[in-house]
Amino acid sequence: MELLNRAISGTMESSDIMVEIIPWDKDLEINLKSDVKEQYGKQIIALVKAILDENGVKKACINLKDKGALDFVISARVKTALYRAARRSQ
Amino acid sequence: MFDNFSKKYIYSQNTRGRKTTSDFLKTLGLSFDENVNITINILDGKRIIATASAEKNLIKCIGVDENYRSKGLMNTLISEIISHQYDNNIYDLSIITKIENEKVIQSLGFETICETENIILMENNKNKFKKYLENISKNKVANEQSSAIVMNLNPITKGHMYLIEKASKESEQVYIFIVSEDKSKVPFETRVKLAKESTKFLKNVKIIEGGDYIISSKTFPTYFSKNVDEWINNYCNLDLKLFGKYIAKELNIRKRYVGKEPYCELTSFYNKKMKEILPLYNIQVTEIERLEKNQKAISASLVRKLAEEGNISQIKELVPEATYKYYISKED
Incomplete structure (x- = not known):
């Protein structure tokens, strides 16, 4: 998937996550802010990486502001942000 | 969000909406800044219970009804403002607020750029000031x-x-x-x-x-x-x-x-x-x-x-x- 512009999805409401994707020329960078970073940080980043891999995204900056989102929420938000960044509807 | 709460966008041409927002802010001892381009309100039924606005990259005029605090309404509002401004290609936002609010705003992804005894300037892109x-x-x-x-x-x-x-x-x-x-x-x-x-x-x-x-x-x-x-x-x-x-x-x-x-x-x-x-x-x-x-x-x-x-x-x-x-x- 080719990323064309920066994009955002989600919210910072409880149990949600805000995902920002900024296309760039450098290697993948994932910044996570989360109240449960210590407990679930690794798991969240692994999940996001897996989705990016699936979509062939290798060069981007991903900013995550997590408010205790469950995995399927994270997955949905990341995919939405990716589609928006690639200007695709599905 | 709770079922009976709704969000309302108020743009600069909506004089009536701006007036109601201004009245709400007055009850909190604040006043409305006419320079803002977008205002987002949360309503309980027809009544405003929380509001936030932005003028370009500066978030302004934030207020939450006392009876509705600690319900995460600020999170909803700031998220909405960020998404709205994002659509208008405004990516990095700043906020100037009382120092007491530092923790709350921090939890929304903002970092302190400069603080004085009473107020604080916070931004959600810590590199912006450095680049400046x-x-x-x-x-x-x-x-x-x-x-x-x-x-x-x-x-x-x-x-x-x-x-x-x-x-x-x-x-x-x-x-x-x-x-x-x-x-x-x-x-x-x-x-x-x-x-x-x-x-x-x-x-x-x-x-x-x-x-x-x-x-x-x-x-x-x-x-x-x-x-x-x-x-x-x-x-x-x-x-x-x-x-x-x-x-x-x-x-x-x-x-x-x-x-x-x-x-x-x-x-x-x-x-x-x-x-x-x-x-x-x-x-x-x-x-x-x-x-x-x-x-x-x-x-x-x-x-x-x-x-x-x-x-x-x-x-x-x-x-x-x-x-x-x-x-x-x-x-x-």
């Missing part, structure tokens, strides 16, 4: 002692020229920061162009675009109706700390010139604060008497008034040639 300072330092001319003047130059007059020339004579190097906000009658680019042309003959004067962190008393948010004086005091402290601690350091600024302010109370208060705070950062403040013409200080507001009345010929003796030419070309 890097860009400022690109203007640096090698020397030990420089002077600075912060000006609106709306438009540049002989009064400004008098101050600039005096600073130029007394300093090795002078940096003039032009306030970037564009509420001015004369567009920012024109203000810069006229300033550059008018000061070209002064070899040690450099014009710098002020950007987001040169606030000037004219751009202070004015929406704190309760304790206005206290807030103005807070903003002066913040603005001057940003300047003294960070911006001035990039350019070895040791002196700041300012014109004496005979008319505007806010500006004269700001000047007073300047003399109080900047010396703490090893910057000396020099206040210069205004240049007068027929017993009246030459001011840009007088020039704008004459221009509006079509008195272009009277402008001639008040402004440098470039400014005069600008008004003539506008007439055609």
Whole structure:
């Protein structure tokens, strides 16, 4: 998937996550802010990486502001942000 | 979100919506800032229970009804504002708020850029200020002692020229920061162009675009109706700390010139604060008497008034040639 512009999805409401994707020329960078970073940080980043891999995204900056989102929420938000960044509807 | 709560977007043309928001803010001891471009309200039924607005990249006029606090409404509002501004290609947001709110705003992904005793400037892109300072330092001319003047130059007059020339004579190097906000009658680019042309003959004067962190008393948010004086005091402290601690350091600024302010109370208060705070950062403040013409200080507001009345010929003796030419070309 080719990323064309920066994009955002989600919210910072409880149990949600805000995902920002900024296309760039450098290697993948994932910044996570989360109240449960210590407990679930690794798991969240692994999940996001897996989705990016699936979509062939290798060069981007991903900013995550997590408010205790469950995995399927994270997955949905990341995919939405990716589609928006690639200007695709599905 | 709770079932009976709804979100409402209010754009600048929605006078009625803005009025209701303003009434709500009043009940919290705050007031509405007419300069905002977007307001987002949360309603319980038909009643506003929380509101937030933004003017470009600055989040403003935040208020939550006392009975609805600790429900995460702030999270909803800030998220909405971020998404809305994102769609308008405004990615990096700033917020100036009471220091008590630091933790809450921090939890929404903002980091502290500058703090004073009572208020705090926070941003959701920590690199923005760093980049700003890097860009400022690109203007640096090698020397030990420089002077600075912060000006609106709306438009540049002989009064400004008098101050600039005096600073130029007394300093090795002078940096003039032009306030970037564009509420001015004369567009920012024109203000810069006229300033550059008018000061070209002064070899040690450099014009710098002020950007987001040169606030000037004219751009202070004015929406704190309760304790206005206290807030103005807070903003002066913040603005001057940003300047003294960070911006001035990039350019070895040791002196700041300012014109004496005979008319505007806010500006004269700001000047007073300047003399109080900047010396703490090893910057000396020099206040210069205004240049007068027929017993009246030459001011840009007088020039704008004459221009509006079509008195272009009277402008001639008040402004440098470039400014005069600008008004003539506008007439055609």
